Amino acid sequence: MSAQSHDDTAALTLTAVPLSPEAFAPFGDVIESQGPSNPINQGKGWRYPDLARVDVASGDGRTAISRVACVPEATPVRLRLMERHPLGSQAFIPVDGQRYIVVVAPAGEPPGPDALRAFVASGDQGINYHRGVWHHPMIALDNACDFLEVHRAGPGNNCDEVEIGARIAVRLPDSQEGPL
Template structure:
């Protein structure tokens, strides 16, 4: 079985695949008489191709046990897809660049607490990989009549590998 090394999720590392949705480093300013802080424009929502419209959904992810094996990937060729956790919780992200799927170009990330992700249009990704507990996510993606989900089974499974200093195992 092939191994895929996990990386910490950062804006720079994830930029080829979309946006990291987090408050650190985000543009923000006070609103509503300075009673609220607005964190502005956290992700590029791209859903209007072929008459699409934005959808706001809640996804409830069952926790996965470690070790995790990756056997399939999916993509949304007509729109982006953002995942915003509703509470701090560990989850994993596995992606590959848009275009023809190349397993050698897959990357895997572990998230910090409140980080969300926005997969750019056409980026290959694994479905939610929540750890530890039932996890709810607000998901912003594309609605419309045109089909917008391609799935593929990998020729062989990949196992996610963790550096010893990463305390995800346990």
């Protein structure tokens, strides 16, 4: 599937940086198969334990697993809105190895342009937004991208959305433009 065309004029352009656990820590967890592991299944597999804090118990919530499909977008991508989930965390794990862009801002009041941070994730990295962290909807690159989503289901409003008033776009570093 080819990327969609768009209006790439923007008052502010963010450059996405590579996703790393240290850089993403203020917003959530990076889910990847690195670091300590434990052998399982009679030595035929490995478990990388406790990669993210799933936080869904608020207000009688329960853990739900969904599948999300995203169409690719051409860069620079014009940002549309930010959302947050005040009652629980939300994780996205790519299932088809496609890279994607993550745009976040700290929990709290709706973010201004200076609070936004952009990351480019490889197809083997997932992310877990901590409760209340502002984020843009998923941005697939290159090809369609499917994710497993681990999130809170249950009573109460668990999604606040705010439109981005300024014209803001996110781009990849020159070295990462085009398919990896």
